[in-house]
Amino acid sequence: LPDVFIKAMPVLQTLEDAGFEAYFVGGSVRDLLLDRHVHDVDITTSAYPEEVKELFAKSIDTGIRHGTVTVLYGGESYEITTFRTESGYQDYRRPDHVTFVQNLDEDLKRRDFTINALAMDLHGQIVDLFNGVEDLKNHIIRAVGDPEKRFHEDALRMMRAVRFTSQLKFNLEEKTEQAIKDNHELLKKISVERIREEFVKMGIGPHSRQAFQIFLDTQLSEDVPDFAGKKELLQIYPQLQFSPTLETSLWSLIIILLKLPDEDISKFMRDWKNSNAMTEQVERIIKFFDLISDHTPNDYELFQAGERTIINTIDVAHILGQPVASEALVDRYLALPIKKPAELAIDGRFLIKHGMRPGAELGHTLNKIRELVVSSRLENSPDAIEKYLEDLD
Ligand code: ATP
Ligand code: MG
Numbered sequence: 001l002p003d004v005f006i007k008a009m010p011v012l013q014t015l016e017d018a019g020f021e022a023y024f025v026g027g028s029v030r031d032l033l034l035d036r037h038v039h040d041v042d043i044t045t046s047a048y049p050e051e052v053k054e055l056f057a058k059s060i061d062t063g064i065r066h067g068t069v070t071v072l073y074g075g076e077s078y079e080i081t082t083f084r085t086e087s088g089y090q091d092y093r094r095p096d097h098v099t100f101v102q103n104l105d106e107d108l109k110r111r112d113f114t115i116n117a118l119a120m121d122l123h124g125q126i127v128d129l130f131n132g133v134e135d136l137k138n139h140i141i142r143a144v145g146d147p148e149k150r151f152h153e154d155a156l157r158m159m160r161a162v163r164f165t166s167q168l169k170f171n172l173e174e175k176t177e178q179a180i181k182d183n184h185e186l187l188k189k190i191s192v193e194r195i196r197e198e199f200v201k202m203g204i205g206p207h208s209r210q211a212f213q214i215f216l217d218t219q220l221s222e223d224v225p226d227f228a229g230k231k232e233l234l235q236i237y238p239q240l241q242f243s244p245t246l247e248t249s250l251w252s253l254i255i256i257l258l259k260l261p262d263e264d265i266s267k268f269m270r271d272w273k274n275s276n277a278m279t280e281q282v283e284r285i286i287k288f289f290d291l292i293s294d295h296t297p298n299d300y301e302l303f304q305a306g307e308r309t310i311i312n313t314i315d316v317a318h319i320l321g322q323p324v325a326s327e328a329l330v331d332r333y334l335a336l337p338i339k340k341p342a343e344l345a346i347d348g349r350f351l352i353k354h355g356m357r358p359g360a361e362l363g364h365t366l367n368k369i370r371e372l373v374v375s376s377r378l379e380n381s382p383d384a385i386e387k388y389l390e391d392l393d
Contacts, residue, residue: 002038004038004040004041005024005032007074007076008024008041008078010073011056011080012122014056015052015055015080018051020045020046020051021083022047023104023119023120023121024041024042024043024119024121025042025107025108025119026042026116027116028040028042029118029120029126030115030116030118030132030136032120033133033136034168036168040078042079042081043081044080044082044083044104044119045080045082045083046083046102046103047080048067049061049064049067049068049082052069052082056072056073058071058072058073059071060077062079066084066098067081067082067084067100068082069081083100083101083102083104083106083107084098084099084100084106084110085099085107085110086098086099086110087099105129108127108129108144109145110144111144112143112160113141113143113157113160113161113176114131114142114143115132115136115142115168116132117129117132117144118132130144135173139170140173141164141165141168141170141172142176143175143179147176147178148182148183150179151179151180151183152183152186156187156194156195156198158184158187159187159190159194159199159202160198161176161180162180162202162214162215163198165207166201166207166210166211167202167205167206168205168207169206169207180218181218184218184220184222184223185222185223187220187223188223192224192225192271192272192273193273196274199224209238210238212234212237212238213238216235216238221234225268225271225272226264226272240320240321265282265283266279269282281312284305284306285309285312285313288313289317292317292324292329293322298375299376300371300374300375302332302333302336303333306340307330307333310329310330310333311330314326337374337376338373338374338380343380344373344380345373345380345381345385346369346382348363350382350385351365365392369385372388
């Protein structure tokens with residue numbers, strides 16, 4: 001048994017000793033049986049949140065209304081969720097109300113797919129109400145119960161289904177797939193943040209090409225912001241191999257591929273509720289991508305782009321099947337005399353001391369000096385720069 005489970009055993013034991021039931025559940029059990037790396041374990045229990053809190057010295061009320069308490073134990077943190085059902089699904093979204101229940105079966109029924117509805121107790125005993133183990137063996141994503149009904153309860157599950165095909169290299173079970181085709185419009189009800197999270201996971205999964213094809217074939221793509229009516233453009237996705245190393249989680253790609261004008265890029269980033277930092281990074285990559293598509297960058301252009309943008313842009317170019325002389329670019333960048341503006345031997349104050357007045361002219365001179373230093377035409381030392389200034393006069 002992997003360490004993550006061993007380390008968590010005392011937590012389950014504590015719950016059991018107090019007379020409660022406790023199980024590992026969901027993704028961690030699935031990934032254990034698949035021999036995939038398990039990063040964290042989720043625990044489900046018959047104990048109420050208040051009861052969980054009483055049993056452990058340190059805990060955080062993560063989502064106490066939904067039954068989740070985070071327990072800090074042995075230097076790790078564990079999400080412990082009380083057995084619950086969900087009710088009152090409104091508007092095809094996750095329910096606001098949960099009802100705590102006293103048995104595991106009820107809890108497993110509310111879960112999305114058979115492979116995610118597995119539980120395991122302290123002794124390694126698996127609880128498998130819906131033949132999830134069989135589906136794991138056959139590499140099948142199958143909704144728990146009636147897929148139609150389950151997607152009406154929470155339409156995000158359709159995106160999750162497709163995301164899991166990418167992550168696990170699994171196929172959709174026929175009825176589950178048909179229900180997605182029949183109900184894809186329901187995705188419109190789901191917040192873009194939740195869709196984005198699944199979309200990113202879909203893109204970085206090892207089976208992303210097939211997943212993108214399913215995303216298009218089921219028409220889910222029509223119900224995602226800014227993708228409607230762009231099927232032909234999007235059809236390029238299944239032909240690409242996405243790079244899990246791409247730091248931007250493929251946002252830049254989408255935009256480059258859509259070949260949007262600048263205003264639409266901003267609109268896309270806004271509509272998808274990306275952070276300003278992400279938007280800025282994407283815009284830098286696009287700018288540098290256009291630049292290297294046009295000409296070999298000079299030293300100052302490499303300096304202005306910066307290492308992070310250079311590396312991400314090389315990644316994007318590679319994915320697009322337009323490889324650039326990537327090592328050369330990175331090596332050239334690393335060999336630059338200075339790599340950040342702050343590494344310049346002088347600053348604005350130095351120029352003022354040498355008789356310049358604050359203003360646009362000064363900024364211009366500073367930029368010029370920086371450019372000369374970066375391109376090795378001027379030594380990065382106060383003396384050399386002073387001499388340069390004297391020669392200017
Ligand atoms: P990952 O490896 O991405 O973490 P996961 O299966 O653990 O995959 P989570 O989003 O962390 O996915 O959810 C944990 C568990 O909660 C799932 O395995 C599933 O049992 C249940 N679950 C999550 N989202 C839903 C949903 N929208 N509807 C029903 N059950 C869900
Ligand atoms: Mg998880």
